[in-house]
Amino acid sequence: MRYLVTGAAGFVGSHLTDALLARGHSVIGYDNLSTGQERFLDAARRSDRLRFVRGDILDSSTLRGAMKGVDAVFHMAANADVRGGFAAPRVDLEQNTIGTFEVLEAMRDAGVMRMVFASSSVALGEPDVVPTPEDCAIPRQTSLYGAAKMAGEGLIAAYAEGYGFEGYAFRFVSLLGPRYPHGHVFDFVKQLLADPTVLRILGDGTQRKSYLHVEDCVRAMLHIAEDRRTPGTPGTFEVFHLGVPACCLVRESAAWICDEMGVSPRLEFGTGNRGWIGDSPVVFLDVRKAMSTGWAPQHSIEESVRQTVRWLLGNRWIFDRR
Amino acid sequence: MRYLVTGAAGFVGSHLTDALLARGHSVIGYDNLSTGQERFLDAARRSDRLRFVRGDILDSSTLRGAMKGVDAVFHMAANADVRGGFAAPRVDLEQNTIGTFEVLEAMRDAGVMRMVFASSSVALGEPDVVPTPEDCAIPRQTSLYGAAKMAGEGLIAAYAEGYGFEGYAFRFVSLLGPRYPHGHVFDFVKQLLADPTVLRILGDGTQRKSYLHVEDCVRAMLHIAEDRRTPGTPGTFEVFHLGVPACCLVRESAAWICDEMGVSPRLEFGTGNRGWIGDSPVVFLDVRKAMSTGWAPQHSIEESVRQTVRWLLGNRWIFDRR
Numbered sequence: 001m002r003y004l005v006t007g008a009a010g011f012v013g014s015h016l017t018d019a020l021l022a023r024g025h026s027v028i029g030y031d032n033l034s035t036g037q038e039r040f041l042d043a044a045r046r047s048d049r050l051r052f053v054r055g056d057i058l059d060s061s062t063l064r065g066a067m068k069g070v071d072a073v074f075h076m077a078a079n080a081d082v083r084g085g086f087a088a089p090r091v092d093l094e095q096n097t098i099g100t101f102e103v104l105e106a107m108r109d110a111g112v113m114r115m116v117f118a119s120s121s122v123a124l125g126e127p128d129v130v131p132t133p134e135d136c137a138i139p140r141q142t143s144l145y146g147a148a149k150m151a152g153e154g155l156i157a158a159y160a161e162g163y164g165f166e167g168y169a170f171r172f173v174s175l176l177g178p179r180y181p182h183g184h185v186f187d188f189v190k191q192l193l194a195d196p197t198v199l200r201i202l203g204d205g206t207q208r209k210s211y212l213h214v215e216d217c218v219r220a221m222l223h224i225a226e227d228r229r230t231p232g233t234p235g236t237f238e239v240f241h242l243g244v245p246a247c248c249l250v251r252e253s254a255a256w257i258c259d260e261m262g263v264s265p266r267l268e269f270g271t272g273n274r275g276w277i278g279d280s281p282v283v284f285l286d287v288r289k290a291m292s293t294g295w296a297p298q299h300s301i302e303e304s305v306r307q308t309v310r311w312l313l314g315n316r317w318i319f320d321r322r
Numbered sequence: 323m324r325y326l327v328t329g330a331a332g333f334v335g336s337h338l339t340d341a342l343l344a345r346g347h348s349v350i351g352y353d354n355l356s357t358g359q360e361r362f363l364d365a366a367r368r369s370d371r372l373r374f375v376r377g378d379i380l381d382s383s384t385l386r387g388a389m390k391g392v393d394a395v396f397h398m399a400a401n402a403d404v405r406g407g408f409a410a411p412r413v414d415l416e417q418n419t420i421g422t423f424e425v426l427e428a429m430r431d432a433g434v435m436r437m438v439f440a441s442s443s444v445a446l447g448e449p450d451v452v453p454t455p456e457d458c459a460i461p462r463q464t465s466l467y468g469a470a471k472m473a474g475e476g477l478i479a480a481y482a483e484g485y486g487f488e489g490y491a492f493r494f495v496s497l498l499g500p501r502y503p504h505g506h507v508f509d510f511v512k513q514l515l516a517d518p519t520v521l522r523i524l525g526d527g528t529q530r531k532s533y534l535h536v537e538d539c540v541r542a543m544l545h546i547a548e549d550r551r552t553p554g555t556p557g558t559f560e561v562f563h564l565g566v567p568a569c570c571l572v573r574e575s576a577a578w579i580c581d582e583m584g585v586s587p588r589l590e591f592g593t594g595n596r597g598w599i600g601d602s603p604v605v606f607l608d609v610r611k612a613m614s615t616g617w618a619p620q621h622s623i624e625e626s627v628r629q630t631v632r633w634l635l636g637n638r639w640i641f642d643r644r
Contacts, residue, residue, distance in 0.1 A: 086484035093423050097473065101415050125479075135459040138472075140559055142483040147476030150460075151419065154469030157447075161464040162408035162599050237462055277484050 004028040004070045004112075006057055006103060007077030009036025011179050012118060012172075014044065015218045016074055021047045023222075028066050031077065032056040037321065040179050057099040063106040072114035074221070075103050078149075080182070082122055083276045085144035096148035097155075104159050113234065115156055116225045119169040121210075121243070121283050123149040131286035134171075134239045143278030157237040164234035168225040170217075173243035173283055176304035177214035178311045181318060184250065184275075185305060188257050189312045190319050196263040199254060202275030205267070209283040210247040213299035213307070217242055223295045241285035244297045253305050260309040326350040326392045326434075328379055328425060329399030331358025333501050334440060334494075336366065337540045338396055343369045345544075350388050353399065354378040359643065362501050379421040385428040394436035396543070397425050400471075402504070404444055405598045407466035418470035419477075426481050435556065437478055438547045441491040443532075443565070443605050445471040453608035456493070456561045465600030479559040486556035490547040492539075495565035495605055498626035499536035500633045503640060506572065506597075507627060510579050511634045512641050518585040523572060524597030527589070531605040532569040535621035535629070539564055545617045563607035566619045575627050582631040 003020050007013035008029030013036070020027050026049045029041060033054060044050045055062035057077050067073075079095040100117070107115065123146040124132055125139035141147040149171075156167040174183055184202075191199055220242050251267070258264060273281035287297075299307070312318065325342050329335035330351030335358070342349050348371040351363060355376060366372045377384035379399050389395075401417040422439070429437065445468040446454055447461035463469040471493075478489040496505055506524075513521055542564050573589070580586060595603035609619075621629070634640065 085480075089423075089427065089484075093420070093477075097419060098415070101411075105411065137457040138460050138561075140483075141476040141479040144477070144480045144484065147473070147480045150476050151469070151473035154463040154472050155415075155466070157463040158407075158466045158469045158600070161462075162411075162466065239460075278480070 001071045002026040002028070002069055003072055003074060004030055004066060005074045005076060006030045007036060008052070009033055009038060009040050010076060011181050012175065012214060012217065013076040014040035014179060015214050016076065016221070017041065017044045017050065019218050019222060021049055025049065028053060028070060030055055030057070030063070030066055035080065035181070057102055058094065060102050060106060063102060064109055067106045067110035067112055070110065070112045072116065073103060073107055073112060074116045075100060076118045078118065079145070082143055082145040082278060086277060089144050092144040092148040096145065097151040100152035100155055104155060108159070108163060113164060114166045115168070116221055117152060117156055117167065117169045119153055119171045120146065120149045121171050121173045121285055122146040123153070123171060126280045130282050131284045132241070133286040134241055134289055142280065146278070153239065160235050160237040166234060167237040169239045170221055171239065171241050171285065172217055173210040173212050173285055175214045175217055176211050176308040179214070180308045180311065184253065185257060185308045186312065188254060189261065189309055192258070192261055192263050192265060193319070196261070197265050198268060199258070199265040200268045201250060201254060201270065203250065203270050203273055203279070205249065205251045205269045206273050207250045207275065207281050208247045209250065210243040210285060211301045211304055212243045212297060213304040216297040216299055220290055220295045224290065224293050228293055240290045241287050242290055243285040243287050244301055245287055245291070246301060247284040248301050256302055256305045257309050260306045261313070323393045324348040324350070324391055325394055325396060326352055326388060327396045327398060328352045329358060330374070331355055331360060331362050332398060333503050334497065334536060334539065335398040336362035336501060337536050338398065338543070339363065339366045339372065341540045341544060343371055347371065350375060350392060352377055352379070352385070352388055357402065357503070379424050380416065382424050382428060385424060386431055389428045389432035389434055392432065392434045394438065395425060395429055395434060396438045397422060398440045400440065401467070404465055404467040404600060408599060411466050414466040414470040418467065419473040422474035422477055426477060430481070430485060435486060436488045437490070438543055439474060439478055439489065439491045441475055441493045442468065442471045443493050443495045443607055444468040445475070445493060448602045452604050453606045454563070455608040456563055456611055464602065468600070475561065482557050482559040488556060489559040491561045492543055493561065493563050493607065494539055495532040495534050495607055497536045497539055498533050498630040501536070502630045502633065506575065507579060507630045508634065510576060511583065511631055514580070514583055514585050514587060518583070519587050520590060521576060521580070521587040522590045523576060523592065525572065525592050525595055525601070527571065527573045527591045528595050529572045529597065529603050530569045531572065532565040532607060533623045533626055534565045534619060535626040538619040538621055542612055542617045546612065546615050550615055562612045563609050564612055565607040565609050566623055567609055567613070568623060569606040570623050578624055578627045579631050582628050583635070
């Protein structure tokens, strides 16, 4: 099979590209390298079944050119800077909402009907029900990123209804693992490398969050949207929550990070239980629907955090990238 | 107070403009006249408190110019052609999703913080729960129009969270009354004027839908988002369902229309319980939240249908408008 992966040089996209190649498939890796890292594709580039196309999803002519002969699209490209949304509100609209529309239109133009979409727990705002199931109440959006991800889901569902697309949206919790490019583990390790005596934590430390190892995430998507799909079922749209069936306190995560780095900093907490505007104090998804398909995460949160720290310590270039 | 009404020459916008003027307010009526009708503002134009600006909401410089000194925005402008969405998918994205974003940005630029938004029951897809409350499960979108309206809600909620906006989204059922420009009553009356012996009905006639008189809709918005609001409460976003606490079968509506016109056509039904792709066979909202504020609709569905027929028969130019 031939897949197009948008955001192929990103955190999730590059792991997905590796996994698709390992299964013997061909991959068009599409990325504008705005935040993606070419070296994330170093392993993949050793395969002659990878074709890398440097392009923006908003550049519909390049995108349409790359779409020829593709069986399915994994749409992972996005602005992933949730915190920065309110400083530049047009970014999430353009790169996430309009970007998803342009990918769908390029697919329609080329007759490609299957879309796997990286959505996010952020699109659930601050849910009343925890752990949060897929069919929770319509959220009140608290970030432009979340609003754009939910808008993307809506577009894909409509394309399923109107054009017979087959769509899968996976709402991830925050991901961890090799190639991890941003987030609290990144911030904590960076701080502790600069000064191992103090660790400043956004919020009061009571936030409870779930995390998933990126390889578990990729395995779930391939299991559900590839291995277990029913071929020839147009007009379907399914949403799955992906995470581990557990969560941790930010202070627990800080303790694992410090232990892994062998440091004992003084912890300085902020105030309030939100790290930034749009941060949800609790992120804990009900992942029973995904697990009922036979998928199960292989890494605990602690293992994922510790492995991420080790990867960051061995790849310090990531702190200095543009 | 000074209000900006987008889509002021449209069905809802023109009634809203009339009501705001009748309350003694000043209104900037903003409309690109793509579907709005100048003669819908004939009454409003007799007031020197109306300033009409012909402009597109996507034209941010004209929009920003009109926003000066405005206290609140009623954002009613939209592509309202739900059925046509899949023939031209960019229209709902541009006019509804991006359009709402541009209105929000123009407001932010001018320091206008209060937005009242015309959302729609269509954004609920085909809900499992009927009558459908505001906090129903996240819908699977079945139309690009619905996807865009939900995207608009998400943007407004995020602007409330991030910028302290005060937002109100009203999900309307289909509206009826004077200036009614499209929908099943329009189609039926048009057919029966051309040939009173036969009436072709989309779908098998089992569809159950609720309708609301446009004046009841406008009264609800002004009651909830004006009279009952708590001034100085930034960062709020509230959703209300608007309809009557009842629904009717399309064949009942057909019978009232025929009776009002004095005709007895043969009825020809289609197949299936959807009139078109994206049509929901049941539209019936739980309106208890809106009614708990003290608002109640004054017109029954039958009264609204009959009054709409009489208005159409007295305003046949509407069938020939571009």
